[in-house]
Amino acid sequence: MINLLLFPVLIPFLTAMILMFFPKRVSAQRTVTVIGMIASVISSAILLYTVMRDGVQAVTLGSWPAPFGITMVSDPLSAGLVLTSNLITLAIVFYSFRSIGAGREKHFYYPAMMFMLTGVNGAFTTGDIFNLFVFFEVLLMASYVLIVLGGEKRQLRESIKYILVNIVSSAFFVTTVAMLYSVTGTLNMADIAAKVSEIGQSGILTVIAVMLILVFGLKGAIFPLYFWLPSSYAAPPVPVLALFGALLTKVGVYAIMRTVTLLFPHDPGFTHEMLMILSILTVVAGCIGALAYFDLKQIVIYNIIIAVGVILFGVSQMNMAGLEGAVFYLIHDMFIKAGLFMLIGVIIAITGTSNLREMGGLLKTYPALAWTWLVAAFGLAGIPPLSGFFGKLLITQGAFEAGNLWGGIIILASSLIVLLSVIRIFIHAFWGEPKPVKGTSKQIYRGLFVPAALITALTVFYGVGTEWLRPVMFDAAEILHQPSIYIDAVLKE
Amino acid sequence: MSVIIGFLFMAAVYLILSRSLIRVVIGTGLLSHGAHLLILTMGGFSGSAPPVLEDSVTDFVDPLPQALILTAIVISFGVTAVFLVMAYRAYQELETDNMTLLKGNDEHD
Numbered sequence: 001m002i003n004l005l006l007f008p009v010l011i012p013f014l015t016a017m018i019l020m021f022f023p024k025r026v027s028a029q030r031t032v033t034v035i036g037m038i039a040s041v042i043s044s045a046i047l048l049y050t051v052m053r054d055g056v057q058a059v060t061l062g063s064w065p066a067p068f069g070i071t072m073v074s075d076p077l078s079a080g081l082v083l084t085s086n087l088i089t090l091a092i093v094f095y096s097f098r099s100i101g102a103g104r105e106k107h108f109y110y111p112a113m114m115f116m117l118t119g120v121n122g123a124f125t126t127g128d129i130f131n132l133f134v135f136f137e138v139l140l141m142a143s144y145v146l147i148v149l150g151g152e153k154r155q156l157r158e159s160i161k162y163i164l165v166n167i168v169s170s171a172f173f174v175t176t177v178a179m180l181y182s183v184t185g186t187l188n189m190a191d192i193a194a195k196v197s198e199i200g201q202s203g204i205l206t207v208i209a210v211m212l213i214l215v216f217g218l219k220g221a222i223f224p225l226y227f228w229l230p231s232s233y234a235a236p237p238v239p240v241l242a243l244f245g246a247l248l249t250k251v252g253v254y255a256i257m258r259t260v261t262l263l264f265p266h267d268p269g270f271t272h273e274m275l276m277i278l279s280i281l282t283v284v285a286g287c288i289g290a291l292a293y294f295d296l297k298q299i300v301i302y303n304i305i306i307a308v309g310v311i312l313f314g315v316s317q318m319n320m321a322g323l324e325g326a327v328f329y330l331i332h333d334m335f336i337k338a339g340l341f342m343l344i345g346v347i348i349a350i351t352g353t354s355n356l357r358e359m360g361g362l363l364k365t366y367p368a369l370a371w372t373w374l375v376a377a378f379g380l381a382g383i384p385p386l387s388g389f390f391g392k393l394l395i396t397q398g399a400f401e402a403g404n405l406w407g408g409i410i411i412l413a414s415s416l417i418v419l420l421s422v423i424r425i426f427i428h429a430f431w432g433e434p435k436p437v438k439g440t441s442k443q444i445y446r447g448l449f450v451p452a453a454l455i456t457a458l459t460v461f462y463g464v465g466t467e468w469l470r471p472v473m474f475d476a477a478e479i480l481h482q483p484s485i486y487i488d489a490v491l492k493e
Numbered sequence: 494m495s496v497i498i499g500f501l502f503m504a505a506v507y508l509i510l511s512r513s514l515i516r517v518v519i520g521t522g523l524l525s526h527g528a529h530l531l532i533l534t535m536g537g538f539s540g541s542a543p544p545v546l547e548d549s550v551t552d553f554v555d556p557l558p559q560a561l562i563l564t565a566i567v568i569s570f571g572v573t574a575v576f577l578v579m580a581y582r583a584y585q586e587l588e589t590d591n592m593t594l595l596k597g598n599d600e601h602d
Contacts, residue, residue, distance in 0.1 A: 130561055137568045144575055148582075156583040157595050160514070163576055167521045168509070170572075174528040174565050181558070182535035 004050060005057050005074040007043035008082045008121045011036055016114035026105045030097060033110045037090040040117070044086045048079040052472060056479065056489035058127065066491050067191040073127035073490055077327055077476035081124045081254060084331050087458070088246050088338045089117050091451045095342050096239045098447030099349065104149050104237075112149065113243065116142035123251050127490055129180065130187045132255065133173050136219070140166050143248060146240045147232065158235035165228045169218040176211040183208065190490035193262050193483050201266035209264035209271050213256055220252025222312060223281035226305050230289065233304075234297045238345030241297065245304050246338035250330060253308055257315050257326065261480040268318055276316035280407055282309030283414045290421035296344045296354045296429075299421050300337070303380065306418055307333040310411055314395035315480075322398025324477035329391030332379075335459045336387060339376050340422075342452035343369070347429055349448055352438030356425065361434030369449060370430040376456045377426060379463060381419035387463035388415075494534045501527035514580045514590040521576065525569035532558045532565065 015036030022028055051057055051074050060069040074082075093113070100109055119139025126132050144166075148159040181187060183204055184195045196205060214225070221229045233244055260271060286305035293299050311333065314326030344354070346369055351359040363370045375386070382388030392415060399408030462469065479485050501523050508520025536558025584590045 130564070134564060134568070137572070141571065141575070144579070148579060151582060151586065153586050156579070156586050159579060160583055160595060163572075163579065164509070164517060164521065167572055167576065168524065170568075171521075171524045171528045174525070175531055177561075178528070178532040178535040178558075181532075181561075187557070 002050070002057055003059060004043070004047050005059060005072055005079075005125055008040055008047065008086060009072075009118055009125060011040040011043060012114040012117040012121065015040075016111040016118065019111040019114065020108065023108055023111075024106050026102055029105060029110050030093075033093055033114065034090075036114065037086065037093055040121075041083070041086045041090055044079070044083040044121075047074060048076070048083050048472070051076055051079045052475065056486060058490045067186055067188045070131050071127035071188055071190070071490055072125050073190070073486070074125055075476065075479045075486060075489075076472050077257075077479065078124040078254075080327075080331060080472055080476060081250070081334075082121050084334050085117065085120050085124070085247050088334060088455070089113065089243065091338065091342070091455050092239050092243050092246075095242070095345070095448060095451040098444045099345060100237060100239055107149060108145065109149060112142045112145040115139075116146065116243070116247075118142075120247050120251055124254060127189050128187055129189055129192065130177055132189075133170070133177060136173070136251070137170065139248070139251065140170070143244065146243070147236050149240075150237070152235075155235045158232045161228060162232040165218065165232075169215050172211065172218075173215045176208055176215060179204075179211075180208050188490070189258065189262060190487040194487050194491065196263060197266065201264060205264065206267050206270055209259060209267070210274070212259045212263070213271070213275060216252045216255040216259065217278070218252070220249050220256060220312075221282075221305055221308055222256075223278045223285055223309070226282065226285065226308075229305065230298055230301050233301050234295075238297075238341060238348060241301075242338050242341035242345065245301065245341050246334045249304055249308055250334055253311055253330060256312060257330075257480065260315060261318070261323070262483045262486060265318070265483065272316045272318055275312055276404065276407060279309045279312035279316060280410055282306075283313070283410060284309075287414055287417040287421075291417065294356045294428075296347060296356060296425060299425060300340050300344055303340070303418060303421065304337060306414055307337070310392070310395060310414065313407060313411055314391075314398060317395070317398040317402045317404065318481075319398050319401055320477055320481055321394050321401055323480045324473050325391050325394025325396075325398055327473050327476045327480070328394060329388070332387040332391050332459065332462060335455060335462060336376060336380050339452060339455040339459055340380065342448070342455060343373050343376060344425075346445070346448045346452055347373075349440050349444065350437055351429075351435075356428040359429045359435060359437070360432035361430070362437075363430040364434055365437075366445075368453070370426070372449075372453050372456050373430070374426060375460060377419070377422035379456070379459045380422055381415050383419075385464055387459045389463060390466045494530065498527050498530050498534065501530065512592045514584065514592060514595075517592065518573065518576050518580055522569070522573050525565070525573075529562045529565055529569075532562050 057074045060071045062069050116139050119135050122135035184192050218225045283306050286302050289302035290299050311326050311330050314322045348354050379386035382392045396408045505520045505524035508516045536555045542552045542554045
């Protein structure tokens with residue numbers, strides 16, 4: 001019973017509240033945001049350390065006994081994800097200084113970012129399914145602000161659709177929670193898991209499981225439900241895009257992981273088979289999109305969809321290797337997507353366009369940017385020492401162990417297409433004859449490039465330092481594989 | 494009760510699929526009403542019994558669904574307000590409330 005795991009939720013929340021008192025003073029906004037973020041990063045690092053040392057941590061608000069109060073739970077998976085989100089948000093805060101513009105900074109850009117982080121961290125930490133809904137709403141509400149902030153025509157047009165899709169999926173979520181409550185009589189995730197394994201997963205529970213996958217799939221962009229994502233994400237400016245691409249879909253993916261491993265693991269022939277087929281289709285659809293566009297933003301946005309498919313494919317294998325690979329790949333993907341979006345932001349700032357056909361020859365003028373992009377691109381595709389490799393290796397191993405030979409092969413083949421799609425950016429943007437570009441001042445270039453390069457360096461470390469990170473991933477996967485550890489930690493306080 | 498919920502969902506789907514933006518917003522409002530009534534029904538609907546937990550009271554309903562509905566109502570209230578404001582801004586900026594004219598097109602992409 002410790003309160004430590006509430007800090008990554010509360011610190012951004014309090015920071016946002018403080019920030020709302022003086023919206024017009026930009027430098028004060030920046031300072032307070034950075035202080036709050038650093039505090040949040042430190043507390044989540046301590047949290048991860050504590051969780052690794054002492055096992056799963058749980059706290060029930062108001063000291064109610066476990067299944068009745070709202071429980072917050074930190075296992076290595078959620079603590080790792082919380083730390084990752086905090087690090088990425090910190091980098092994007094620095095990135096925003098030079099790119100978001102004073103207009104947005106004066107109109108609650110930083111508070112919205114902090115509220116979104118509150119929602120994301122809360123959704124990763126909570127152990128109560130209705131509370132998960134509430135945190136989803138917190139992060140969605142902040143994301144509505146971020147996506148429409150600035151009020152350009154295009155943003156307004158896309159944000160209407162974004163909000164509509166999310167309201168419908170929230171209504172589905174409430175409906176599903178109501179049904180789940182009427183069947184199991186509890187909202188605590190550990191308690192639901194225990195009750196489901198007691199009474200057996202009957203037909204209605206499988207229906208609820210599918211509905212949950214539908215709800216989270218709509219947020220996490222799996223195959224038939226990803227249609228809203230590419231155009232909505234392309235509308236807001238690049239820092240917001242990086243934040244959304246790195247964090248928002250991953251919350252949906254995390255929720256699906258919990259659903260199929262903790263709550264409803266008893267009917268793999270139906271739910272997991274369905275998830276596997278959907279994830280393969282997601283990968284294929286993402287590959288088609290990533291190759292079809294000549295727009296920087298769209299190419300990387302479709303790569304989000306591919307990654308979601310790869311992670312969920314790993315989850316649907318339900319063996320140690322697949323789950324560990326999925327956890328590995330999930331955190332890798334959050335870092336690398338943030339890095340890639342920040343780098344395309346630099347490219348767009350230099351060239352003044354996101355159309356690949358109108359750029360070229362940046363290698364001569366901006367060599368550091370070019371090589372950083374190449375490293376990030378190789379990391380994304382999973383060239384061995386870099387970060388994407390180990391996750392994909394484990395996922396494929398899991399697929400072969402589970403006998404899903406073709407699925408594993410498709411995942412491997414998708415890496416080639418991912419590589420092709422990002423190398424196309426390298427070829428078109430960096431090789432060839434230099435074209436006249438809008439250019440940008442040295443100061444802005446440095447302000448944008450340094451955070452992007454730092455995140456890319458982190459992904460390199462993540463790949464090279466696999467050996468040190470392995471225990472965290474292993475513990476996370478073990479808890480996913482054996483939900484009884486999680487259930488005991490919550491209920492046997 | 495379930496008929497009412499079904500009817501609300503039906504009306505919501507009809508409104509959300511219509512072209513006018515304001516009808517879509519009202520549709521989402523109805524959708525959340527349907528979901529809230531569903532929570533109430535799912536928690537066991539037992540007439541006028543009060544949601545209290547005391548030793549002497551034997552006839553009570555589960556208080557939890559009502560707490561959930563309260564939370565969900567507040568959230569949907571906020572979301573609807575945001576959506577309405579945004580719909581109005583979109584109407585001002587884009588000079589249309591017709592959803593078919595709000596499709597993405599190539600000149601912007």
